[in-house]
Amino acid sequence: MQSKIKNWLDSGAPFVWLNAGAVSVSVVMVVGLIALIAVRGLGHFWPSDIAVFDYAFAPDSESSQLMGEFIDEETVLRARAGNPAYAGATIKRHLLKTGNRDISGLDFSWILDAGIKHKTYPDDAMVVERREWGNFYGFLNSVQLDGHNLQNNATLWATLEQAITQNNAVFDEIRYIEKNLIGGINYKMEKLRLKERELVLKEENTPVNLQALIAQREALQLAYNSHTATLETLYATLNSASLTATTADGQAVSIALSKVIRVYRPNAMSLPDKVLFYFEKFWEFLTDDPREANTEGGIFPAIFGTVLMVIIMAVIVTPFGVIAAVYLREYATQNLITRLIRIAVNNLAGVPSVVYGVFGLGFFVYFLGGSIDQLFFPESLPAPKFGTPGLLWASLTLAILTVPVVIVATEEGLSRVPRAIREGSLALGATKAETLWRTVLPMTTPAMITGLILAVARAAGEVAPLMLVGVVKLAPSLGVDGNAPFLHLDRKFMHLGFHIYDVGFQSPNVEAAQPLVYATALLLVVLIIILNLTAIRIRNSLREKYRAAEQT
Amino acid sequence: MAAEKIEKYAEDIAVTESSTATRTHAIDMNNIVDTAVDMKLANEKTCIAVSNFSLFYSGKQALKNISLTIPEKRATAFIGPSGCGKSTLLRCFNRMNDLIEGVTTAGNIKLEGNDIFDKSINVADLRRRVGMVFQKPNPFPKSIYENVAYGLRIQGIKDRRTIDTVVEKSLRGAALWDEVKDRLEDLAMGLSGGQQQRLVIARAIAIEPEVILLDEPASALDPVSTLKIEELIYGLKDKYTIVIVTHNMQQAARVSDYTTYMYMGEMIEFNDTSTLFTNPHKKMTEDYITGRYG
Numbered sequence: 001m002q003s004k005i006k007n008w009l010d011s012g013a014p015f016v017w018l019n020a021g022a023v024s025v026s027v028v029m030v031v032g033l034i035a036l037i038a039v040r041g042l043g044h045f046w047p048s049d050i051a052v053f054d055y056a057f058a059p060d061s062e063s064s065q066l067m068g069e070f071i072d073e074e075t076v077l078r079a080r081a082g083n084p085a086y087a088g089a090t091i092k093r094h095l096l097k098t099g100n101r102d103i104s105g106l107d108f109s110w111i112l113d114a115g116i117k118h119k120t121y122p123d124d125a126m127v128v129e130r131r132e133w134g135n136f137y138g139f140l141n142s143v144q145l146d147g148h149n150l151q152n153n154a155t156l157w158a159t160l161e162q163a164i165t166q167n168n169a170v171f172d173e174i175r176y177i178e179k180n181l182i183g184g185i186n187y188k189m190e191k192l193r194l195k196e197r198e199l200v201l202k203e204e205n206t207p208v209n210l211q212a213l214i215a216q217r218e219a220l221q222l223a224y225n226s227h228t229a230t231l232e233t234l235y236a237t238l239n240s241a242s243l244t245a246t247t248a249d250g251q252a253v254s255i256a257l258s259k260v261i262r263v264y265r266p267n268a269m270s271l272p273d274k275v276l277f278y279f280e281k282f283w284e285f286l287t288d289d290p291r292e293a294n295t296e297g298g299i300f301p302a303i304f305g306t307v308l309m310v311i312i313m314a315v316i317v318t319p320f321g322v323i324a325a326v327y328l329r330e331y332a333t334q335n336l337i338t339r340l341i342r343i344a345v346n347n348l349a350g351v352p353s354v355v356y357g358v359f360g361l362g363f364f365v366y367f368l369g370g371s372i373d374q375l376f377f378p379e380s381l382p383a384p385k386f387g388t389p390g391l392l393w394a395s396l397t398l399a400i401l402t403v404p405v406v407i408v409a410t411e412e413g414l415s416r417v418p419r420a421i422r423e424g425s426l427a428l429g430a431t432k433a434e435t436l437w438r439t440v441l442p443m444t445t446p447a448m449i450t451g452l453i454l455a456v457a458r459a460a461g462e463v464a465p466l467m468l469v470g471v472v473k474l475a476p477s478l479g480v481d482g483n484a485p486f487l488h489l490d491r492k493f494m495h496l497g498f499h500i501y502d503v504g505f506q507s508p509n510v511e512a513a514q515p516l517v518y519a520t521a522l523l524l525v526v527l528i529i530i531l532n533l534t535a536i537r538i539r540n541s542l543r544e545k546y547r548a549a550e551q552t
Numbered sequence: 553m554a555a556e557k558i559e560k561y562a563e564d565i566a567v568t569e570s571s572t573a574t575r576t577h578a579i580d581m582n583n584i585v586d587t588a589v590d591m592k593l594a595n596e597k598t599c600i601a602v603s604n605f606s607l608f609y610s611g612k613q614a615l616k617n618i619s620l621t622i623p624e625k626r627a628t629a630f631i632g633p634s635g636c637g638k639s640t641l642l643r644c645f646n647r648m649n650d651l652i653e654g655v656t657t658a659g660n661i662k663l664e665g666n667d668i669f670d671k672s673i674n675v676a677d678l679r680r681r682v683g684m685v686f687q688k689p690n691p692f693p694k695s696i697y698e699n700v701a702y703g704l705r706i707q708g709i710k711d712r713r714t715i716d717t718v719v720e721k722s723l724r725g726a727a728l729w730d731e732v733k734d735r736l737e738d739l740a741m742g743l744s745g746g747q748q749q750r751l752v753i754a755r756a757i758a759i760e761p762e763v764i765l766l767d768e769p770a771s772a773l774d775p776v777s778t779l780k781i782e783e784l785i786y787g788l789k790d791k792y793t794i795v796i797v798t799h800n801m802q803q804a805a806r807v808s809d810y811t812t813y814m815y816m817g818e819m820i821e822f823n824d825t826s827t828l829f830t831n832p833h834k835k836m837t838e839d840y841i842t843g844r845y846g
Contacts, residue, residue, distance in 0.1 A: 418690075420686055420688055420690035421690055421692060421693075422651075423648060423651070423684075423686065423690070424686065424690040424691075424692065424752070424755075425692070425702070426648070426651070426679060427646060427648065427679055427683065427684035427686075427756070428679065428680070428683070428702055428703040428706060428755065428756070428759060429676045429677065429679045429680030429703060429706055429707070429759060430676065430702075430703075430706045431676050434706055438702070438705070438706070439692050442693070443693060545693055545739065546693045
């Protein structure tokens, strides 16, 4: 018996089982994690049916009518449910999204299952998605359009939908004018102001110089006035239309169409309609600006900010890391000092990231940025330009955070280039630098890209240091726009990782934020996977090219 | 031409092997025959002159006081057992040993009269004049075309037509053109070992060196490829001074005009190839070429 066990142990089978077990646990965890955030996050965009029912919070109390979406349900102990009047050791309750925050103050509430009576899903139950106050749930009464009051018309719904489409077009136009045209004018105005201040500081504020500025300013002012005039007419057309609706408990509410993004009746929608709606909502999530303290709307600025920051970081970290690695491996004499430097570099990778954030704030933002402001932008002081957290400093901070990874990977790659290849190049009369540049470094690119992949993966997911050096809850403008110099390294930006933290923990509306946290987390994971896969593809194709050479 | 010569040497070697027992007084003849070699060398133009040259790896002596004359546009072979220093000596001619840390040298090596260890010598220029082919084919992970063009690009030649001409000429010179002319843009790694080695030779002759050093160029190749390389080397010595290190004595006999036998860092014998293989003056040489090495 004992020898049997010993044989089994000696055969290596238990070790194989152990390894296989560890691998499968890891796979299950990874797949489970992604599945959880995918299910929780992606479900948010589905148009759920709207239930209308009578509800009494106690058996003997008067019932009132409620309507909303069932989000979640749970069965809890009596005491946890607040000792309701219904019988039973455990109580089943539902989380109902009732919307109408402007009327009731809350848009989510827990409903006791036992109090629900006469539940129906009427076809005309309507959801109004608003720019403020969240969703409205109710029944459509009438539409006020161009001074007419349309009511009980068979085409009322179609008219409303058409009016909203038109309104949204007008709204987009307004947003374009406000953001791009007037935003651009403001940007130029600010530049003029700085120019004037500069002239004053240099004591060159002669009437001739100032006159030129005044002329430019007047031209801008004229353009501004014409834009505001257009805006006024556009706003007038927007504000003329409204709709009236009744809530479940019979209250009449009037909503201006300018505040409406879309209306829909989920109970009347067919499955293809719902699928279409789902993708529309998801697209909006990807491409729109956030609204309502980030709990509604999209996360486009956060995606943009993350990608832009990672790209700038990659542009900084790759040459820096590669040059350092080339010096360490190819030029420096291998002695105690190089060994110490190598150990130090490796240990840098283990420093907690928030420490880099503190360093970035102290060194980059206050010291470097402050000096840059004093030297080059004295006209904008006391308002800092670079002496405040921003895109450049965040990218630089993450670059020093990730540079050890690039150095280590590149050194590894350099050491894999066979001696024979170097000698072959040197024997043809190439100098060491020419050999490096023409043969060795191209052969090291797969390793460099490996380093870059690791750096990008780490940087894209980093939050703590960014909170100190440039990330904000809501950035008014993107890092890249139509105003020269197009790339604004001094601007603050939004970031997916910070967005998750902000929506999840700093949000005034926890229930509404929860699915967005999952959706944003999923997006962050997907973004990192996409960045990695792209880099891996590039690396693999290069590696294919150099594999044969490395074996000589 | 080449085939005739090879046959001739094969006969010579057969003669050598059968007649070794009869030549026990070879040492007595040393001076006479050495003079014969010197007289023969006197008619040649000297390309590389090594005098009293020693080399140390971190204090350990690897080459001991070597003096040697390598004639121009002839093939000179270095033979000897592993670790005898023949590759080390070869790698001195283009200062490849500079790459190894802790190498010190004494004595001098002159290339056409100029000391190659002189401070005024630019190593890159020296290596342009003294090309090298290594034991294992080491093409760069680039296209066949770019491999041959590499040396030219290093020299800053950009004109596409010039490079095209040189690439074709070099590949023809290395007897590779017909095999690769339709796939010049393919990766050099896709060629067979023998083709790769000829590509490396083409790469070396593309920059028109004066000397080509070959460090066991055929030892990693199959017999057919080896034969091709040997024919190629035999053809190349009309235009270049060839120095070849080989383990294979038949190879040395087939391709070279002069042969040096080295043992334990010392130059034992330098002689006309046919003399060295048929009538070696030193007992040690004889023992080695007859396989009674030790």
